[in-house]
Amino acid sequence: MGARDQHGSGAPWGDDFRAVGKSLRKIEGLSKATGEAVYADDIVLPGMLHAKTLRSPHAHARIVSIDASKALALEGVHAVITGADLPTKYGVIPWTKDENALAVDKVRFIGDEVAAVAAVDEDTANAAVRLIEVEYEELYSYFEPEESLERHEPAIHEKNKHGNVSKHVELDFGDVDAAFASADVVLEDDFVFHGSTHAAIEPHCAVARTSADGLVTLWSSTQITHYVQREVSRVLGIPQSRLRVIQPVLGGAFGGKSDPFSLEFVVSKLALITGRPVKMLWTREEVFYAHRGRHPMNLRYKTGVTKDGQITGVDAKILIDGGSYSSFGLVTTYYSGQLLTGPYDFPSYRFNSTRVFTNKPPCGPKRGHGSVQPRFAFEIQLDELAEAIDMDPIELRRKNDIGESTKTVNGQRVTSNGFGRCLDEVERASEWKSRRGKLPMGAGLGVAGSMYISGTNYPIYPNDMPQAGIQLKVDRSGLVTAFTGGNDIGQGSSSVVRTILCEELGLDPLDVRVVAADTDLCPVDLGAYSSRVTFMVGNATIDACRKLRKLIVEAVAAKWEIDAKRVYLGTGEVFDTDERETKITTREAFEIAEAFHDTLGSTGAYNTPTLGGDYRGGSIGASPAYSFTAHVVEVDVDTETGMIDLKNVWVAHDCGRALNPMLVAGQMEGSAYMGIVEAVFENHRVNRFGLHSGPSLLDYPLATSVDTPELHALIVESIDPEGPYGGKEAGEGPLHPALPALSNAIFDAVGIRLRELPFTPGRVLAALREKAAADSQTGGTSC
Amino acid sequence: MLRLPKFNLVSPKSIDEVVQALADSKGRGRILAGGTDLLPNLKHEFIEADIVVSLGEVDELRGIEVSADGGLSIGPLTSLADIASNEHVLRIAPALAQAAGTVAGPQHRIMGTIGGNVMLDTRCQWINQSHFWRSSLGFCLKKDGTACHVVEGGSRCVAAASNDTAAALASLGASLDFQNAPTEHGDGKRTLEFEALFKADGAWNKKVTPTELLTRIHIPATPRGHRGGYVKLRLRGSIDFPLLGVASRLDLDEAGKIEHADLVVIALQARPTRVRKAAKLLIGTTPGQANYDTAVAQVMDAAYKQCTPLPNIPGDHEWRQEMVPVYVKRALAAALG
């Protein structure tokens, strides 16, 4: 790590923080509340056309022919394009480019894009879509991942070297077999994690415009502007410098907008063909087809512990249902194994993960990418082990806490670690000691823990440039504008940038503007994924501020003819620390500096240090800092109906330093909600025809406010040595323990172990009945 | 967003103008009350209309009155929110108030009307979907197709009546006034007993045509000892349609003994299901006494045998069947408060 990337974790100027740690309202909060915020679909340009997509009604088929003549003949239709117009394959991961904006030769799931129409309005475009005639030759379809593992003809991706296997990873650390031999208890079980999707409130939308001199501007509801720019420019054959990608205000993403999507290529191409601006807004149904949600996984875990609760080894075998395309699947497959090695210290570990293709909507990254499913299985197994050795489940977790400044079994460097304190907090707040195991039949408490990355040092496409860049422009009015590639998707990244500028330069929040995610204006940031933004953009911002501050202080010192060390800048005023009455405003200091240096600005950047184990894949999941979480969930199970009433979730999360506690708490509550709701209400699946079982927000239920438990956010601050002021991530980590903690709470409530998601009432009732039958045979009591 | 197909919208001010506009539509018209069912169905294109007749300005279709016999006379355009909170409904027909209060979510209950709820189309996981979605499996019997995906080889649609208030209205012995445009044969008016409205065909589960206007809902007076309840099975505490709904009626004499009992189940098949025989087992028993508890157990058993949920609406239909006795028990408990 270059020295430029380390800034210390204390208050920069003086003893106390002035903006950091304050619950400042989000930078775009009021504009969203008043309706002033401009989302992609709010963009209306003169002469704008509307585009719609023809989708495949077959799960797996060869395209024999496409006849668009009737569609083209319809009045108001300006263009129809098919795969032949956009033949170049793309994909977010450079090694697995297997997608086409519109199908070339083949379709791979019901809903796959086949053709697109641009017309004067949406109704005309929709009517034209129905006039396109496509002849298909149906192929054998795969809906079960087990089958894709066995059968490779016909292959879903003919060019794939391993038939229907998308990625296979096997890694071994230490002697796992010996570890099991030395354990007092070894448990082995199967777990099933169903699919779930993001369901962000804003459906995907993109608008493209071309200029007379051939420049293309693309507005898109994306969380990865930079990768969209790379892929769209490559597929369309436009130099990156002539394609401007802008992310407008975004209505949520959660990982569901972190791939380049068909509509971005299609509107750009249609704009180039027609010379008119083109918009495409997906319906909710189309968002469900685009999916990229959480992968279903079948997981087998085997874990050994000693009598006194020391984990000796873990063995995992995972089958991952990838759906029809690769998306981030290579990373998912690694993450499914690589991210389990904390917060507990395992002396030995091995995993064997295989991702396969099926003819279903493609899976991808959803909040807690690749690691929520293994965490679910493992934390239930830990609970069972605690029971087997008659130890309190919190105690077992405490005993195996990996601690700080250490290395995991797979070679990941751990710096700060507040996991122990997270356990203390949920134990205290839930009154665990006096309530767990003692609540009336039907009510119970469960615990689980987790660890997650604050970005990784794997930059998706290998390069030596910074992972985050920022630029500051200083105006003589006193205004500072930050230009950041960081995508604010509602998580508050632009607000974090503002807080840092306020802290470092002593500015009022209203004297800071943040221009984000516009490739013409902003230095590259890799995007909002892997919980990297606060850590990386935050450090880049501090870097830029410190360079700028140096220039200003130098100019003021020269003017006052004093040593630069005596110039204080940090509270809206600038003074000589030896002679306090020599004092000017920040704005006046900017003027002095501008006069001294000429036009003022600075840039800042961040790059991770070299991290990760020295083996193939060792850098995937290697993060400059890990966050830690513990949950206690309280439930009430209705033993007559099998329905689960979610009462309370206590979420303790170690986010390093809470740069804005309100935003951190919001992420913690939102994460806990998202996780627990996945377990009880959601199930992203296809029916027996391979058709999405219900692509609407009525058929795919999300918890309403009356179904949501009380969420208690308990912030733990471990102060990371490399994070911005010691900060780490808070956006994804706090989701993980929700699902296993719920399963563990159900065990405490009614004595059943639920290892298969979702926890539908039918499944709960069946398990209760099984338990009653078993109890009556053994003469045991119910719970 | 899914687009709403184009149609002509007319907004008459009186019942007479409404029925005339509907007659003029030659069967291509549809009635719009709150629109919370009609508009999604139009968007999904399994209902088509050239003319949509909005009732919004027909004030004579609104209101809740106590009728001369002590029963209720309810205008079909009354919102579900009003039904759920009206003091007369709460007193005379508590099951109806409870049922109205569980329909959809709070915003729907402000827009949605009781008439629209009575006339709600049947629901099925294979039909309440977009045109594209339905086209990819070759549609189904209810619209544009030849097969049923619920009952393989079935020749009749078994989509489920899913209107919460129907169970309550049936248990209350309601009747319905309908009106067509007058012809030389008559004034176009008729009154149907509530249950006589329904037939066992999910494609169109009513004995009136879609262009016949419901003008009034009558509920006969209930005795002083009347108790009524409605409970609804659903995964979420709001918004969701019933996976099962049970309305109960218990009329007690002065001594607290059950004189009359009724149970109606909704969301099973195309018509509401009355489990009258089972309910009869309750007559003569007294809540709070052992004979009542014994009878309840028998009723639960009988209801379980009579009610067989189908995989028509989403959700695990085997679990729904298991919930029949549980919800029968809970409906009776809800009536007794």
Ligand SMILES: Cc1cc2nc3c(=O)[nH]c(=O)nc-3n(C[C@H](O)[C@H](O)[C@H](O)COP(=O)(O)OP(=O)(O)OC[C@H]3O[C@@H](n4cnc5c(N)ncnc54)[C@H](O)[C@@H]3O)c2cc1C
């Ligand atoms: C998300 C969602 C959830 C829902 N959940 C439920 C639920 O849990 N339970 C439930 O019962 N319903 C539910 N509904 C359906 C609907 O909201 C209610 O049934 C509501 O009562 C319908 O009333 P409306 O006035 O909006 O009807 P409209 O949509 O206006 O009409 C419904 C039907 O009745 C006909 N109609 C309306 N008024 C008359 C009249 N006076 N005479 C003759 N025909 C008429 C219309 O032509 C149409 O066919 C839900 C709807 C949505 C969108």
Ligand code: SF4
């Ligand atoms: S019951 Fe059968 S015919 Fe009726 S809507 Fe459902 S699938 Fe279609």
